[in-house]
Amino acid sequence: MKLTVAATAPFGAAVLEGLAARHDVELLITRPDRRQGRGRKLAPPPAKEIAKALDITVEQPDRLTAFPGDSRVVVVAGYGVLIPERLLSERLWLNVHPSLLPRWRGAAPVERAIMAGDRETGVTIHKATAELDAGPIAAQRRFPIGPEDDAGVVFERAANLAVDLLDEVFTEPTFVPQPDGETYAEKIGAAEREIDWSRTPEEIINHVRALSPHIGARGLVEGRRLLVWKARPAREDSLLVAGGVELLEVQPEGRKRMSAAEYIRGRR
Numbered sequence: 652m653k654l655t656v657a658a659t660a661p662f663g664a665a666v667l668e669g670l671a672a673r674h675d676v677e678l679l680i681t682r683p684d685r686r687q688g689r690g691r692k693l694a695p696p697p698a699k700e701i702a703k704a705l706d707i708t709v710e711q712p713d714r715l716t717a718f719p720g721d722s723r724v725v726v727v728a729g730y731g732v733l734i735p736e737r738l739l740s741e742r743l744w745l746n747v748h749p750s751l752l753p754r755w756r757g758a759a760p761v762e763r764a765i766m767a768g769d770r771e772t773g774v775t776i777h778k779a780t781a782e783l784d785a786g787p788i789a790a791q792r793r794f795p796i797g798p799e800d801d802a803g804v805v806f807e808r809a810a811n812l813a814v815d816l817l818d819e820v821f822t823e824p825t826f827v828p829q830p831d832g833e834t835y836a837e838k839i840g841a842a843e844r845e846i847d848w849s850r851t852p853e854e855i856i857n858h859v860r861a862l863s864p865h866i867g868a869r870g871l872v873e874g875r876r877l878l879v880w881k882a883r884p885a886r887e888d889s890l891l892v893a894g895g896v897e898l899l900e901v902q903p904e905g906r907k908r909m910s911a912a913e914y915i916r917g918r919r
Contacts, residue, residue, distance in 0.1 A: 663729030669814035846870035848894035
């Protein structure tokens with residue numbers, strides 16, 4: 652089967668790589684290169700890097716006003732661009748969403764699930780429609796979220812599962828409407844990165860897990876600003892503690908990530 656993939660983010664890049672190992676992916680549609688980092692250098696989206704390594708043709712329109720390929724099936728995974736309703740009607744667009752729809756429609760389903768303390772999530776393959784993540788479902792499968800799983804682990808698991816589910820859908824696609832009970836996963840705002848040390852240790856740890864390893868929770872620790880990448884409940888032998896939580900991996904402003912032991916040694 653010839654496919655087009657519309658993807659930008661690391662999750663979409665992983666789905667692209669998995670599909671390309673099993674199918675003929677003739678085209679990647681992704682967002683334009685953007686300036687990133689302190690040097691503001693132009694950098695390609697993660698999905699483009701995978702496509703180039705696999706010798707897949709890449710299109711990067713600012714806005715998707717016309718379909719640039721011939722595929723009759725398009726897999727959308729972490730694309731981040733509005734697809735006009737006119738284009739949706741021209742061919743089959745299958746959206747890969749890393750949640751158990753209708754729970755956590757929107758931009759940050761994995762992060763919101765972990766923040767909320769959900770014990771399970773999953774992957775939903777549904778027909779893309781004009782309404783956000785509301786199309787009829789072709790396949791859905793759940794998996795547990797472990798107490799130490801961060802967003803990176805959940806995204807990886809979801810991407811692998813998505814490729815298997817898509818193979819099932821490609822064989823004989825049938826669709827059923829989503830049930831009632833939708834919840835929404837809004838994009839993580841800058842203010843939401845701040846750790847509220849007055850919350851329970853479980854809530855703080857969930858916050859850190861949800862934003863690791865790609866966004867980063869941040870807070871004031873012993874008078875210094877730190878990004879916190881990994882944490883667990885505090886113990887008697889904990890080296891670095893805040894809010895009843897042991898900070899295991901941190902990153903001071905302008906420096907690399909490091910263990911708590913490395914951070915304490917460098918502070919002396």
